[in-house]
Amino acid sequence: MSGSTGYFGSLAKRYFSSKGMKVYEANRSPNGTLYFNLDKPYNFSSTTFKPKVDLFIHAAGANENTCLSDPYTSVSQNTIGTIAALDFCVENNIETFIYLSTFHVFGNPSGLIDEKTPPSPFNIYGISHLHAEDYVTMYTRKGLLKGIILRPSNLFGVPDDLSTFKRWSLIPFSFCRDAVIQKAINLKTSGSQMRNFISVFDVCKIIELVIQQPNQYPVIHAAGSETLSVKDFAYTVQKVMKHHFKLDVYVNVPKHNNGDPPPLPFTFKSLYLNSIYRPTDTLDDHIITLCTYLGADSYDK
Numbered sequence: 001m002s003g004s005t006g007y008f009g010s011l012a013k014r015y016f017s018s019k020g021m022k023v024y025e026a027n028r029s030p031n032g033t034l035y036f037n038l039d040k041p042y043n044f045s046s047t048t049f050k051p052k053v054d055l056f057i058h059a060a061g062a063n064e065n066t067c068l069s070d071p072y073t074s075v076s077q078n079t080i081g082t083i084a085a086l087d088f089c090v091e092n093n094i095e096t097f098i099y100l101s102t103f104h105v106f107g108n109p110s111g112l113i114d115e116k117t118p119p120s121p122f123n124i125y126g127i128s129h130l131h132a133e134d135y136v137t138m139y140t141r142k143g144l145l146k147g148i149i150l151r152p153s154n155l156f157g158v159p160d161d162l163s164t165f166k167r168w169s170l171i172p173f174s175f176c177r178d179a180v181i182q183k184a185i186n187l188k189t190s191g192s193q194m195r196n197f198i199s200v201f202d203v204c205k206i207i208e209l210v211i212q213q214p215n216q217y218p219v220i221h222a223a224g225s226e227t228l229s230v231k232d233f234a235y236t237v238q239k240v241m242k243h244h245f246k247l248d249v250y251v252n253v254p255k256h257n258n259g260d261p262p263p264l265p266f267t268f269k270s271l272y273l274n275s276i277y278r279p280t281d282t283l284d285d286h287i288i289t290l291c292t293y294l295g296a297d298s299y300d301k
Helices: 007-018 041-045 064-069 071-091 124-141 171-181 200-210 230-245 283-293
Strands: 055-058 096-100 111-113 146-152 154-156 184-186 194-199 219-222 226-229 250-252 266-268
Touching: 007 200, 041 071, 055 071, 064 071, 064 124, 071 096, 071 124, 096 124, 124 146, 146 200, 154 171, 154 200, 171 184, 171 230, 171 283, 184 230, 194 200, 194 230, 200 219, 226 230, 230 250, 230 283
Parallel strands: 055 096, 096 146, 111 266, 146 219, 154 194, 184 250
Antiparallel strands: 194 226
């Protein structure tokens, strides 16, 4: 697995290890099994690895913030880094390759979005993942391996280590932290943007099932059962803080949105997921657990 020190990768490593699977880590950490530097991908692509490996999960890459701040490096990491991971698998006869892509290949979504909807990325984060997807598809088409492209929506789940967690800008985490520390959630926009949410562990369960039939699901949407606006997510945190922790949290929603048009409604779904697995983890449970770790239950009621 690449990206095992990141948010998704660290939780996925814990999940698959708990299932009795041996997880080899490919990353820049000195504690990893294999050294994989996305800035020097050619070194990894030709690496020979003796243990028999059945599955490679590629979860390493530049996130949306890095794509914005350093687009040139990010395109290389997301695209060429994926090619290197694919070549590593070919070199070592690893048959199945999972690519963790993103819902953001659809840019500004509207209407019904399933696996047959043509991607239409709107930024470098989305288009670099889409280009990486194309390489996974090409290697599969050439019969070099069996590639599965997994497109999760917005992920949630309590990080393994809050002290080293770097994705606090994401609303499943920032809203909880602000609610506990500031007793207030301050939105920067009207909050009408829609988000679909799925837990990391539900995504892991999907991976566990789709690899049993890799030829049947070359692309699959990891769509969660909960779709909320940013504003409604803030109110959900407010509700949980009140009902579970007996704490009042203020939600501040700006009255003006600088004339920006409201986002179009969308439904993110999968044509195949219902026949495989239905996500079970809930946002409420995530909020309760994360806010507890952040100290919500230590306040005087």
